[in-house]
Amino acid sequence: MILSANEENILLAAEIIKKGGIVAFPTETVYGLGANALNKDAVIKIFEVKQRPYFDPLIVHIDNISWLEKLTLNYKNEIVEKLINIFWPGPLTIVFKKSEIVPYITTGGLETVAIRMPKNNIALKLIKYSGVPISAPSANKFGYISPTNASMVYEQLGNEVDIILDGGRTEIGIESTIVYVENNDVYVLRLGAISIEEIESVIGNSVEISEKVKSPGQFKFHYAPYTKVVIFDNIEDVISCINDYKSAVVITDKKESPDLPDNVIYDYFSESGDLREIAKNLFEKLYYYDKMGIDVIFVKSIKEEGIGRAIMDRLKKASRRGALKL
Ligand code: TXA
Ligand code: MG
Numbered sequence: 001m002i003l004s005a006n007e008e009n010i011l012l013a014a015e016i017i018k019k020g021g022i023v024a025f026p027t028e029t030v031y032g033l034g035a036n037a038l039n040k041d042a043v044i045k046i047f048e049v050k051q052r053p054y055f056d057p058l059i060v061h062i063d064n065i066s067w068l069e070k071l072t073l074n075y076k077n078e079i080v081e082k083l084i085n086i087f088w089p090g091p092l093t094i095v096f097k098k099s100e101i102v103p104y105i106t107t108g109g110l111e112t113v114a115i116r117m118p119k120n121n122i123a124l125k126l127i128k129y130s131g132v133p134i135s136a137p138s139a140n141k142f143g144y145i146s147p148t149n150a151s152m153v154y155e156q157l158g159n160e161v162d163i164i165l166d167g168g169r170t171e172i173g174i175e176s177t178i179v180y181v182e183n184n185d186v187y188v189l190r191l192g193a194i195s196i197e198e199i200e201s202v203i204g205n206s207v208e209i210s211e212k213v214k215s216p217g218q219f220k221f222h223y224a225p226y227t228k229v230v231i232f233d234n235i236e237d238v239i240s241c242i243n244d245y246k247s248a249v250v251i252t253d254k255k256e257s258p259d260l261p262d263n264v265i266y267d268y269f270s271e272s273g274d275l276r277e278i279a280k281n282l283f284e285k286l287y288y289y290d291k292m293g294i295d296v297i298f299v300k301s302i303k304e305e306g307i308g309r310a311i312m313d314r315l316k317k318a319s320r321r322g323a324l325k326l
Contacts, residue, residue: 002150005122005165014129016162022046024139024153025126026167027118029091029175029193030146030283031153032061032136033161034126040103043135047105049160052142056217057108058135059093059176060115063127071113071133072096079181079203086202089119091176091193095213106135108216116176122167138175139164145223145283145290145318148173152287173280174310180213189215191310193279198306221320223283225290229297229319231312238298247294251285256300265294275307282311286318 003009005026013023020042022035033050035042037060047054060071065084068075074097083092098113107113115133118124127134138146139153139161147153150166157164177192179199186203187210188196199207232238235258238250242264249265252258253273260266269285270277289297299315302308 001159001162002154002164002166005167007125009163009165010122010125011129013126013163013165014131017042017126017130017132017134020045021162022049023126024150024157024161024164025123025136026120026150026165026170027061027123027136028120028171029118030148030170030173031139031150031164032118032123032134033139033153033157034061034134034136036130037061037106037133037135038101038103039132040105043103043105046135046137049157050137050140050142052137054105055108056137056142057110057114058106058137059178060102060106060113061123061127061134061136062115062117063124065117067133068096068115071099071102071115073099077181079184079186082202083179083181083186083199087194089117089124091119091172092116092199093176093178093190093192095178095180095189095215110216112180114178120167120171122165126165143219143222143224145225145287146175147287148280148283152284169280169284171280172276173282173284174307174314177310178215179207180210182213187213189213190218191313193307193310195306196309220317222317223314224318224320225286225297227290227294227297229286229299229315231299231301231315231319233301235300242298245295248296248298249289249292249294250298250300252300265289275302275311278302279307279311282314 093116148170172193177194178190180187254268269281
């Protein structure tokens with residue numbers, strides 16, 4: 001059931017969380033599928049509904065930093081403090097050593113727990129009214145596109161969730177950046193809405209993208225529509241093969257408006273190439289064209305700097321279903 005995220009319905013959703021139910025809700029990145037992170041039976045429901053493997057850990061969402069003392073063993077660290085001061089609430093997830101109260105089902109059996117404080121008033125109120133930290137993966141079926149509006153959640157999870165709180169379109173559109181801090185070094189485990197450059201400017205040091213610490217949910221194939229996604233650099237390459245397909249869409253920036261055959265749909269992620277706008281529209285557009293049932297979605301590659309790196313990470317993972325090389 002989709003309910004508008006007014007005060008009354010957030011309270012109702014909080015009651016469901018308290019009783020061990022599951023609720024889909026908006027964050028600033030994508031919609032999450034939430035349960036009481038400390039209640040094993042509630043967390044199991046998330047894995048069941050998402051059809052997610054149990055070794056893939058969940059992010060725990062908090063509304064208040066006092067939770068760090070209860071949920072973690074090592075939150076007192078100068079770098080961690082800097083990151084929290086600047087980026088929380090916001091789309092940065094930090095991996096800590098977990099305390100005893102965090103069940104292994106939430107952490108995929110790991111001794112660590114990933115935590116973030118979302119920058120979305122509906123999410124923050126839901127956590128506050130529930131009185132517990134809320135573990136929430138993106139509210140999609142495992143491997144599919146993350147939802148950035150309530151109907152994308154409904155079409156994937158329907159009545160398998162108790163309530164879907166509708167807070168409109170999410171502001172950012174791609175997931176949080178996940179980091180691990182060891183001594184004074186920061187390792188990025190998943191590229192996301194906070195860019196490496198932004199983190200580096202805050203800690204005054206370089207940041208590594210690292211597999212040194214495993215993030216069990218980082219699959220090569222993910223965020224994928226059923227339709228083939230093909231990333232291209234030069235529009236000429238697309239034009240030379242486009243007649244091989246009955247139907248296709250070509251997505252670039254509005255300013256490029258390429259000259260394409262009449263049977264090809266043309267669309268854009270942004271008016272001007274602005275990376276924030278591209279991120280915001282990315283999953284919605286892929287989802288829309290996937291439902292349209294066309295043969296191929298051609299997408300122009302994006303410069304891998306700032307959050308362009310995270311956008312390309314999502315696109316590359318999306319393109320691995322039925323891979324086709326240009
Ligand atoms: O923006 C977001 O992060 C969204 C919203 C809902 O908050 N959530 C999200 O969750 O993207 P999910 O489950 O789709 O991705 C979480 C990923 C996992 O796949 C896993 O790779 C990583 O977080 N993760 C969770 N706990 C971890 C841990 N203890 N150590 C390393 N990686 C962890
Ligand atoms: Mg996800």
